[in-house]
Amino acid sequence: xxxxxxxxxxxxxxxxxxxxxxxxxxxxxxxxxxxxxxxxxxxxxxxxxxxxxxxxxxxxxxxxxxxxxxxxxxxxxxxxxxxxxxxxxxxxxxxxxxxxxxxxxxxxxxxxxxxxxxxxxxxxxxxxxxxxxxxxxxxxxxxxxxxxxxxxxxxxxxxxxxxxxxxxxxxxxxxxxxxxxxxxxxxxxxxxxxxxxxxxxxxxxxxxxxxxxxxxxxxxxxxxxxxxxxxxxxxxxxxxxxxxxxxxxxxxxxxxxxxxxxxx
Numbered sequence: 001x002x003x004x005x006x007x008x009x010x011x012x013x014x015x016x017x018x019x020x021x022x023x024x025x026x027x028x029x030x031x032x033x034x035x036x037x038x039x040x041x042x043x044x045x046x047x048x049x050x051x052x053x054x055x056x057x058x059x060x061x062x063x064x065x066x067x068x069x070x071x072x073x074x075x076x077x078x079x080x081x082x083x084x085x086x087x088x089x090x091x092x093x094x095x096x097x098x099x100x101x102x103x104x105x106x107x108x109x110x111x112x113x114x115x116x117x118x119x120x121x122x123x124x125x126x127x128x129x130x131x132x133x134x135x136x137x138x139x140x141x142x143x144x145x146x147x148x149x150x151x152x153x154x155x156x157x158x159x160x161x162x163x164x165x166x167x168x169x170x171x172x173x174x175x176x177x178x179x180x181x182x183x184x185x186x187x188x189x190x191x192x193x194x195x196x197x198x199x200x201x202x203x204x205x206x207x208x209x210x211x212x213x214x215x216x217x218x219x220x221x222x223x224x225x226x227x228x229x230x231x232x233x234x235x236x237x238x239x240x241x242x243x244x245x246x247x248x249x250x251x252x253x254x255x256x257x258x259x260x261x262x263x264x
Contacts, residue, residue, distance in 0.1 A: 004066040004262075007088070008254035010117060011072035011081055013140040014038055014163075015230070018051075019251035020060060028255045030248060032058045040076065044083035051084070068093035069258045071116040071250075094258060096120060101260050106153045114153070117250060118145045122153050124253030125226045128246065132220045134212060135249065136242065138229030140164060144211055146219050154219070157211060162204055162231055166196075181231065183238070205238035212241035 006021040016036050021028035034054045068085045070093040072078050085093035096116045108114050122145045125135040135145045145156040170176055179196045189195030216223050227242045228249035236242040
């Protein structure tokens, strides 16, 4: 395998996650990773300024990048990030979308409806522990993606994310206020803050357990569960059905797809 340095980019509704994989020593190794807020109004030049600042903080040289792979669930931002990648590398990035080889048959009724991040997570989860497997991503939305024992993407479920649920509650209930999502002392809150934290954390963990149990009844009781996303560790600590937390599942999925599609 020829030496290369891969920049993997996942543009989500709330955050952009970036990772740098180095192939100099063989299999791709994640050297650096960053998370930045998604801003729909930024130009490619403004994004480049922010990226150079992040790269400089880690001593990561832009000139070392030889390849890039880009995934996004925000269509209006695709051309902007394509320009970003072209300015960084001098050529187009590999795009996760129709035509990319995933090695995973998609059994969705309309495969084009499946978000790129859901396929990326599913590919990574199956690569890590095989199937059947459930990938749970705690992002803007909480997604449950299911892969069969044969490695087929079957579909899943979508639930409002923790932060979206919290914001909706505070916008409609004038007596409630924003709280930090941390573990309260008890399930029975003795203050409004504790009550909100109990509902958001324990209630959400209960939802996850219920959904995973229902999915396993269809997918197979032996199905493993991998969680990722900003709140994955916190919720996994309270849930009973999450077997493993992989903070960089999406980045690993992008690396795997790059390897499946890179020129010989």
